[in-house]
Amino acid sequence: MPLQVAVCGPRMCSEEEWQDACTTGRLLAERGAVVICGGQGGVMAAVAGGARSAGGIVVGVLPAADRSSADPALTVAIPTGLGEARNNVIVNAADAVIVIGGSWGTLSELALAMRSGRVPVVQLGGWHVLDEQGRPLSGICHASTPRQALELTGLWS
Amino acid sequence: MPLQVAVCGPRMCSEEEWQDACTTGRLLAERGAVVICGGQGGVMAAVAGGARSAGGIVVGVLPAADRSSADPALTVAIPTGLGEARNNVIVNAADAVIVIGGSWGTLSELALAMRSGRVPVVQLGGWHVLDEQGRPLSGICHASTPRQALELTGLWS
Amino acid sequence: MPLQVAVCGPRMCSEEEWQDACTTGRLLAERGAVVICGGQGGVMAAVAGGARSAGGIVVGVLPAADRSSADPALTVAIPTGLGEARNNVIVNAADAVIVIGGSWGTLSELALAMRSGRVPVVQLGGWHVLDEQGRPLSGICHASTPRQALELTGLWS
Amino acid sequence: MPLQVAVCGPRMCSEEEWQDACTTGRLLAERGAVVICGGQGGVMAAVAGGARSAGGIVVGVLPAADRSSADPALTVAIPTGLGEARNNVIVNAADAVIVIGGSWGTLSELALAMRSGRVPVVQLGGWHVLDEQGRPLSGICHASTPRQALELTGLWS
Numbered sequence: 001m002p003l004q005v006a007v008c009g010p011r012m013c014s015e016e017e018w019q020d021a022c023t024t025g026r027l028l029a030e031r032g033a034v035v036i037c038g039g040q041g042g043v044m045a046a047v048a049g050g051a052r053s054a055g056g057i058v059v060g061v062l063p064a065a066d067r068s069s070a071d072p073a074l075t076v077a078i079p080t081g082l083g084e085a086r087n088n089v090i091v092n093a094a095d096a097v098i099v100i101g102g103s104w105g106t107l108s109e110l111a112l113a114m115r116s117g118r119v120p121v122v123q124l125g126g127w128h129v130l131d132e133q134g135r136p137l138s139g140i141c142h143a144s145t146p147r148q149a150l151e152l153t154g155l156w157s
Numbered sequence: 158m159p160l161q162v163a164v165c166g167p168r169m170c171s172e173e174e175w176q177d178a179c180t181t182g183r184l185l186a187e188r189g190a191v192v193i194c195g196g197q198g199g200v201m202a203a204v205a206g207g208a209r210s211a212g213g214i215v216v217g218v219l220p221a222a223d224r225s226s227a228d229p230a231l232t233v234a235i236p237t238g239l240g241e242a243r244n245n246v247i248v249n250a251a252d253a254v255i256v257i258g259g260s261w262g263t264l265s266e267l268a269l270a271m272r273s274g275r276v277p278v279v280q281l282g283g284w285h286v287l288d289e290q291g292r293p294l295s296g297i298c299h300a301s302t303p304r305q306a307l308e309l310t311g312l313w314s
Numbered sequence: 315m316p317l318q319v320a321v322c323g324p325r326m327c328s329e330e331e332w333q334d335a336c337t338t339g340r341l342l343a344e345r346g347a348v349v350i351c352g353g354q355g356g357v358m359a360a361v362a363g364g365a366r367s368a369g370g371i372v373v374g375v376l377p378a379a380d381r382s383s384a385d386p387a388l389t390v391a392i393p394t395g396l397g398e399a400r401n402n403v404i405v406n407a408a409d410a411v412i413v414i415g416g417s418w419g420t421l422s423e424l425a426l427a428m429r430s431g432r433v434p435v436v437q438l439g440g441w442h443v444l445d446e447q448g449r450p451l452s453g454i455c456h457a458s459t460p461r462q463a464l465e466l467t468g469l470w471s
Numbered sequence: 472m473p474l475q476v477a478v479c480g481p482r483m484c485s486e487e488e489w490q491d492a493c494t495t496g497r498l499l500a501e502r503g504a505v506v507i508c509g510g511q512g513g514v515m516a517a518v519a520g521g522a523r524s525a526g527g528i529v530v531g532v533l534p535a536a537d538r539s540s541a542d543p544a545l546t547v548a549i550p551t552g553l554g555e556a557r558n559n560v561i562v563n564a565a566d567a568v569i570v571i572g573g574s575w576g577t578l579s580e581l582a583l584a585m586r587s588g589r590v591p592v593v594q595l596g597g598w599h600v601l602d603e604q605g606r607p608l609s610g611i612c613h614a615s616t617p618r619q620a621l622e623l624t625g626l627w628s
Contacts, residue, residue, distance in 0.1 A: 001229065076161065
């Protein structure tokens, strides 16, 4: 079975985040990885479009119980009917999680991925999490380009 | 986006159910439908194998939180970590539900599909549900062959 | 921690089912059991009302993401936002499952409880499940009164 | 139906966090609120113990599918079988969310609560979330004592 990489990010994203997500999707597809995403707009739509442009498979795991909010670029839509509890399904489905940009939903996915302790988590831009003393928390890899994000997952090293 | 059809059935199945599931998977793939299944053995493995033999895409929605129990024929595995609550995710992801054979897990999927009232439900063999007075319940279509099962979904009429 | 007993049944129920649910709730509360139910109308409201009339605690596990559909007799409402996937939460929370009356949602709860194989399942009226050959399936206890339903759980023997 | 307040925090907590959680539970129970928590150790056990000491009702929403990991101070345990997806159930069940201390699981609950935009979120100590430019995010109230945490929910103003 091919590698599966989750790419998480906000529905409302900047032009730069859109470009990064699009490039990340394309690079993942070129390496044969299935892309898992939240299946809606913004970063989710961009990563789906990028992956499809390179012939990749993209699965959108949706909060709703039907497909009406699914981005048209998805190969498969999984409307879970779970609401935001679907964020943990995205994390469970991934061999690595790449986070692009910031939002509360995105942060919950980052936190659930770190909570699982099971997969590499790479952040490309986005929000910062500090501990009680204001120090950055260990365990998250920070990339400055999509290519570096893939490298930091360690899946192709 | 292509049609998505869920095929549900037990891990422990008869030779006939295995053959029916295999044929159903193949026919669905030939018509371009994505197959959604529970991702494990028995009917789930048979439908996955059948669909893949015809070049189709098969998504397994697993109860576990990782992919260790995933059938190798799947295109994509979605380990949900939800246990049997994942049965409702399978139903939500489907444009039609085809049930092959009987088990308590399978019956829960049949019941959840009927509960949703959203999609056609077709049964190929398997258990029987009767109301308080011992009468068959309306709303489920009964097929005697895989080909008829696809026809009864109404998706290609 | 006290025993927890799930009582499952349809929103649309007969007068007799309502009475049975009300009595079952009262008997469970009198024996000190916490009642778990789906938190909405019909059998769910009746069992909640019965239990509260005897000073019991009733937890409603709701499909919605907020409490607007919660029955006012509940002690606690847990709006899960999971849709019908919440049916498996009800089953997991129970030391025994008592099913009163029939509906597709109710049948899914019965099937999930039998699937788990973890708890006694007692049916008071309701639908019938037969295997491929038309024979009743083993493992479900059938009661004809609420009092007998409690006895058949084996929790107080 | 009484108010329901979720108190979230790590299993591994400091002595100060334990005391704050215990006091928060007691104060909530004294005001008649039902306490919702994750049902396990650390802050979850402390808030449960505090609430029970004042005669309150405490519901633990557990990740596991059975009650073996439930803290003995709970009034009711809801073993969801959903893994960390249960964090969103805790948030949905709350009229306000109070977060004490920091961990990845705790942060996911904070983020899901903010994502919902439905309830006041109050933080007592714990981790810090900053945006792309390193500025604190708006919308979370910060308390320095349990009493102030209750006040900042606005539920009793």
